[in-house]
Amino acid sequence: MAKYYDTIIIGAGQAGLAMGYYIKKNHSTFIILEKNKRVGDSWRNRYDSLMLFTPRSYSALPGLRLQGEQSEYPTKDEVANYLEDYSNKFTIPIQFNTSVKGIQKTDETFQILTTSGGIYFSKNVIVATGPFQQPVYPDFVKHVPNNIFQIHSAHYKNPNQLSKETTVVVGGGNSGMQIATELSLDREVYLSISKKPKFFPYEVWNRSIFWWFDLLGISKATVHSKIGKFIRKNDPIIGRESKQLIDSGRIKLLTKGTIWKGEKMFFEDGTFIKPKNIIWATGYYSDYKWIDIPEVFTINGNPRHTRGITTEQGLYFLGLSWQYKRSSALLNGVGGDAAFIASKL
Numbered sequence: 269m270a271k272y273y274d275t276i277i278i279g280a281g282q283a284g285l286a287m288g289y290y291i292k293k294n295h296s297t298f299i300i301l302e303k304n305k306r307v308g309d310s311w312r313n314r315y316d317s318l319m320l321f322t323p324r325s326y327s328a329l330p331g332l333r334l335q336g337e338q339s340e341y342p343t344k345d346e347v348a349n350y351l352e353d354y355s356n357k358f359t360i361p362i363q364f365n366t367s368v369k370g371i372q373k374t375d376e377t378f379q380i381l382t383t384s385g386g387i388y389f390s391k392n393v394i395v396a397t398g399p400f401q402q403p404v405y406p407d408f409v410k411h412v413p414n415n416i417f418q419i420h421s422a423h424y425k426n427p428n429q430l431s432k433e434t435t436v437v438v439g440g441g442n443s444g445m446q447i448a449t450e451l452s453l454d455r456e457v458y459l460s461i462s463k464k465p466k467f468f469p470y471e472v473w474n475r476s477i478f479w480w481f482d483l484l485g486i487s488k489a490t491v492h493s494k495i496g497k498f499i500r501k502n503d504p505i506i507g508r509e510s511k512q513l514i515d516s517g518r519i520k521l522l523t524k525g526t527i528w529k530g531e532k533m534f535f536e537d538g539t540f541i542k543p544k545n546i547i548w549a550t551g552y553y554s555d556y557k558w559i560d561i562p563e564v565f566t567i568n569g570n571p572r573h574t575r576g577i578t579t580e581q582g583l584y585f586l587g588l589s590w591q592y593k594r595s596s597a598l599l600n601g602v603g604g605d606a607a608f609i610a611s612k613l
Contacts, residue, residue, distance in 0.1 A: 273297045275392040275613060276380055280307050280362045283396035283587025285351060286329050286603045288360035290610035300360065300396075301382065303367040307355045308348030310398070316426045317450050318344040321442055321470070321506035322600060326478045329354055330603040339476065347599070371559045378582065392613055395559070395571075396586045399597050402555045405548055406438070411528040418546040427451055433544035434458070436533065438525055440465050444549030445510040451547075452518045458541055459514070460522040466504040467511045477506060478600075487601075491590045499594055576609050584609050 275291055277284045280302035291298050304310065311318075320327055325338035327347065334342060334350050342350070355362060370381035371393060380388040403420040412418055417430055421443050432455045437448040440461035448459045468477050481487040489496040505511075513519040523536040532540040554570060564571055564578045571578060575592050576585045585591070586609060587602055595601020 270387045270389055271299075273299050273388065273390045275394065276301060276378070276388055276390040277394045277396055278368050278380075279396040279398060279587075280304075280355065280360075280364075281310055281396065281398050281587065282329060282351060282599050283398060283597075283602045283606065284394075285354055285360060286606035287394055287396055287586055287609065288355075289330055289358055289603075290606050291613070292358060292360065294610065294613065296613070298361065299388075300362045301366045301368055301380070301388070302362050302364050305364050307352040307362065308350075310400075311344045311348035311351070314344050315421070315424045315443075315447065318443075318446065320344075320347065320599075322478055322598065323470075323476050326476065326600040329599060330607070332357060341470070369558055371561070373561060373580070373583075376582070390582075392582045392584065394584045394586055394609065395556070398587045399554070399589045400552045402553050403548070404551045404553050406525060406550065408525070408528045409548070412546065413531065416531075416544060416546060418548065421447060421547060421549040422552070424547055427454070430455075430545040434541065435545040435547065436460055436522070436525075436541060436543040437547040437549055439549030439551065440505070441549060441551070442505055442507075444547070445505050445507075447547055447549060448519050449510045449513060452513055456520075457518070458520045458522050458543065460525050460535065462524040464521075465511075466502060467508050468504040468506050469508050470506060487595060488593070490593055496590075496594070500590060503594075576605055577612060584612075 274296040275298040277287050277300040280300045284300050288300055319341050323339050324334040324336050324342055327342055328334045332354050367383040368380055369383050372379045378390050378393045403422045424447060427450060434456045435451050436458040437444050438460045440459060448457050451457050470477060472480055489499060510519065514521060525533055525535055527534045531542050533543060534540045556565060556569060561580050564580050564583060566572060571585045573585055586605055587597055589597045591605050593601055596605050
C-alpha cells in the first residue's frame with residue numbers, strides 16, 4: 269500500500285535525525301526511512317576502538333547534550349546510543365529495515381521505491397545518507413595475492429582480524445591514523461600517505477582545539493571562503509598520538525602506493541615493502557545511482573547543490589562533507605544545515 273507524506277528523509281543517522289528535529293517543529297507529516305534495524309547501527313558497526321576527535325561538548329545534535337564529562341571524547345558506541353536516545357526523546361518517526369532502491373519524480377510528486385516492496389510518495393525528499401557510502405580502493409588492489417590479508421577501514425574491527433606481521437595502512441585521514449596507532453602496539457606498521465600530515469592537538473591551554481576554532485572564526489568558515497578553501501586542502505589530523513609514534517619510528521611513513529608486483533608493494537619514491545596485512549583507509553565515494561533524476565548530479569556523480577538545495581524542486585541533500593562548512597558532516601555542525609533546509613521546505 270502506498271503511503272503519502274509531506275517530506276521523506278532517507279537515512280536515520282545524525283543528519284536525518286537533526287532534520288527530523290526541525291521538521292517536527294513545522295507540524296508537517298514526515299517519516300525517516302532507515303536501512304538498519306536500530307538508530308546508531310552505522311556507528312556500532314565501525315571499528316571497536318573508534319573515538320571521536322571532538323569532545324562531548326562539540327558532539328551533540330540540536331536540543332540534547334551528550335551526557336558525561338564535556339571535555340572528554342566519546343566512543344563510537346556512546347554516540348550510537350546517544351542517537352538512539354535522541355530519536356526516542358523527540359519521538360521522531362522512523363521506518364526501520366527499509367532500504368530505498370529508487371527515487372523518481374512525476375510532476376511535483378516524488379515516488380520512493382523500497383527493497384521491501386513498499387512505495388512512498390512525498391512533496392519533498394531529503395537525502396541524508398551521509399558521506400560514507402561505498403569504499404574506495406586503488407586500481408592495483410586486484411593484483412594483491414590472495415595470501416595477503418586486506419580489508420577496508422569500513423570493515424575493520426580490531427587487530428585480531430590481522431596476523432601480527434608487517435602491516436601497511438594506506439590513507440592518512442583520522443581513521444587511518446587511529447588504526448595505524450592501534451596496530452603499532454604489537455607489530456611493524458607502515459603508513460602510506462600522499463602528503464605529509466599536519467597535526468593539531470586535542471587541547472591548547474586546557475581548551476579544546478574546537479573552542480579555539482570558534483574563537484578565531486575558523487568554525488564559521490564556509491566552503492567558498494578563502495579560509496574554507498585553504499582548510500579543505502590542508503585539513504589537519506586532530507590529536508598527536510600518531511605523530512609521536514611517527515617521530516619515534518614505531519609508525520614508518522611511506523609515500524603513495526602505485527603498484528603491486530609479486531609479493532611487493534611499490535611506492536612513488538621507488539621504495540617497496542612486503543606486507544602481510546593491508547588496511548585500505550582510502551575513503552569513500554557517494555553512490556546515488558538509485559536517484560533517477562540525473563540532471564542534479566555532476567559527471568562524477570556528486571550532487572549539484574547550494575547548501576543542500578538542488579535545482580530539482582523538493583530534492584535536498586544533508587550531511588555532505590563541506591556541504592556548507594567543515595563541520596557539515598559532523599555531529600556539531602549538521603544541525604545548522606538542517607535548520608537552513610527546514611526553513612526552505
